[in-house]
Amino acid sequence: NFDKPRFDKPREGGAERPRFSRPREDRPQGDRPRGDRAFADRPQRERPKFDRPREGGSSWQEHPRSESPGERPRRDNEDDSKVFAKRPAFGGRGEYRERKPEFEKRAARPPREKKSGERIAKVLSRAGLASRRDAEEWVVQGRVSVNGRVINSPALDVTENDAITIDGKPLPPRERTRLFMYHKPRGLMTTHADPEGRPTVFDNLPEGLPRLISIGRLDFNTEGLLLLTNDGGLARALELPDTGWLRRYRVRAHGEVTQGQLDALKKGVEIDGVKYGPIDATLERDQGANVWLVFAIREGKNREVRNVMAHLGLEVNRLIRISYGPFQLGELPEGEVEEVKTRVLREQLGEKIAELAGADFNRPMPGDAGGKSDAKS
Template structure:
């Protein structure tokens, strides 16, 4: 058996199979199974340890699930005002509703909250999404952050030692001042952990209000000049190089890479060549959702 509990003779566990098919992460797939939403051959699946064999018929909520395809990864320039979920109980517009047609069913690698924007990785392989989210990868997540308030550069530098706020411990954060005009400033912020709303909470701890937050990089993948609301597939060769058999070594190398100097004028000017390496040259423009609060 493999480390995931699969048996070559019996097949693949259904929760993992659903994740690879892009239905949901493995954890969410297990929840779907517990809720009785998954059927195999017309019968409700009772345990995520159920095995799937080639040719088996699987449905979720009565809809057939196609077998997993080759793993694909996409870069998406998320606008603000969209929720990173497939369904929102409050009825707010979601990332997946605004994607252009013709894409496979996708799940996100991590999330960006309603008012955050920038690079969001999407994949048709839920198992890959989970793998890329793991803090043990050590991937650097880089942001351009606009704040309102008085910036204390010494306090920013001290974040490199980590900080504890209301009992929550945050790991080292690299933060630097790029530009300042009156009570507004642009910062470059980089971290490797990415707890929920981490940047906003840390900045609030320093007396700064985040008025705009743009993710510009997730590990080796860059936002570059990808237009707002557009999707671009990562080239298969790049995917093999970054996530192939030598992935652990490559992840460490990418995580340890020094930060480039930020552009002085604003958050969107990135050299074209840097972006082109992370995907194809023809982005698919999507419909832009309504803007939310900054």
């Protein structure tokens, strides 16, 4: 047990701490000094009085409350014309200002003038010389001149009045928008010039065709339908996934797969960080150690079919594109080209895609007399 601390220091004056013989509860209540009573317990007569007069010698009774409830009391020196004068101490709202009867509106901005020209790369692409991307590279390389001046930036708008040359040769006039179907064989690159020297599609086209560019690409070992056009705007429009054209392939692959695995691709799939959109795949038949499938996609990303097949454990050994939108490979012989009639092309594109592509079906065909269409129109 610990002893309570003791205070041995004597109180000042030698007096001891007072002790009470009776408990606190037994003491009479009247022993408490009168000055300690609460203010509310005092009799009315004992409440302090404030005899000091108000400043100015007036009291609030001199200004009785107004009889009308909506009117505030007025000061003796208050001017009716300055009722709304700003009084910060009283939360005034500031001096009243009359509003003009007619509000002055800000003058509308004049509409922006539409550009009269088009980007240089777009013009080169529409002429069927190259894709827009390749045309931009030509500009950067200094191969393009406008009005006798070499340009090195594709951020330039030109009009029909500008004289454009590529490698010193004048830009050919724009022709009518045309579309060709080509049955691409295996072993050809879809490019105008391959840096490795491999054979290209355009080196193996039949003679007599205008300068064409491809709509999309097919891999070196992929065969089937490849669309070609003389209009870069059309090529760009049909390559966009937003156009919504379905691309169908027949696939022969080594391995085994079930229809259930293929149905799961309808929700899309992500492979090595690359997201592929919905794929409609159907199992056709088994052929020994191989299976035949039909793939339908809308995006057409690089090596999409082969990458998805490898994801399912299959190795593609033959890939044939059989359709691109409404255009079918059909019985077109390998290596042959067939032009789509202008009337059919216009109907299949529709107004929306034709406007997006900037297609022109009214220009004369090369060799036409008087600008009339030939039998293919």
